[in-house]
Amino acid sequence: AEAEAIFSGVGILHLGAGGAILVRGPDAGVFLNGLTTNNVVTLAVGALQPNLLCATKGKIVHPVLVVRSKPEEFLVLTEEDAGDAVAVHMEAYRVREAVELGMVNLTRLDLCGPLAGDAMAALGLDPRADRGQFREAPLLYPAHALGPLPRRTVLLPAALAPALTEALLAAQPAARLVGLEAYDEARTWAGVPRLGVDFDTDFLPAEAGLESHLSHNKGCYVGQEIHARLHFRGHPNRKLVALRLPATLAQGLAAGATLYAEGQSVGRITSLSRLERRGQRAGIGLLRYQVTQERPRLAAAPDGEAAIVLAPVATDLGAPRA
Secondary structure, eight states, rough: HHHHHHHSSEEEEEESSOOEEEETTTTHHHHHHHHHHSOTOOOOOEEEEEEEEEEETOOEEEEEEEEETTTTEEEOOGGGHHHHHHHHHHHHTOOOSSSSSEEEOEEEEEEEEHHHHHHHHHHTOOTTEEEEEEEEEEOOOOOEEEEEEEEEEEEEEGGHHHHHHHHHHOOTTEEEEEHHHHHHHHHHHTTTBTTTBBBBOOOOOTTTTOGGGOSSSSSOOOTTHHHHHHHHOOSSSSEEEEEEEEEHHTTTTTOOOOEEEEEEEOOOOOESSOOOOOTTTEEEEEEHHHHHOOOOBBBSTSSSSSOBEETTTHHHHOOOOO
16 A cells, blocks of 8 residues: 555655745745744754744644745745645735745655655765755755654755656655555554644644644744643643544544543544554544543444544554654
């Protein structure tokens, strides 16, 4: 299966063009820091950082990745069909900053799996670096992760994407082209929620389980007041968590199924893997916050067997961190 390539080798996922926004100028870092939830000013050149763009009331507008390509230049990466909307959102906050915004014509390939770095090395590229050349064209390939799974986001001119893909497949026997369905399997096992599937724009970051995307000491940004209040003085009423289900129990379930604790409805499944591993299937669930703290075993019916567990996501993928 394609998903198994992500777990044990390296999956090559084509994410297309149209989702890269260049932010450049003396005020680029300060401008982005006022919009994003994480601290981009401290980001090293060549590094990649998960981030969120939020509304003034703290709700998530767009998840993004931010790459610092040069000291005064950043790339904001979105899903392919969200690039224009993100650019418009960012432009609305630009007032007097010395910064340029514009779409750039780059194609994005994501290499996901424990051999992502090895795949870059097989092409003669330094896996410890974040950039190089392919056929004399510049190539960015910052490292990050899909939960516990190593991941590289490769950015290159669109015309070279087919050749790079062929070269990766030829150089790394464990490499395989994968689609969004396989990616969804892997991210569900990794406990990584997805906008439009597990959460929507009515969610706060803490509700979506995306606290790692927030910096609580960088100062003001759009939505910061609400996030700080939840972090320092309270908690959300609901939260997305990773689940593990016995495969036999999961056969009759689908996303949207209600979850129960001691006969009471406490939430629902938002993602459910099709792939069985070690007698289990993975899920992501939206639960009442108190349940995420008490962590009881859950059932799929009011009087059903309590066999669904809240899972630490890095324990059973069989893949080392990069």
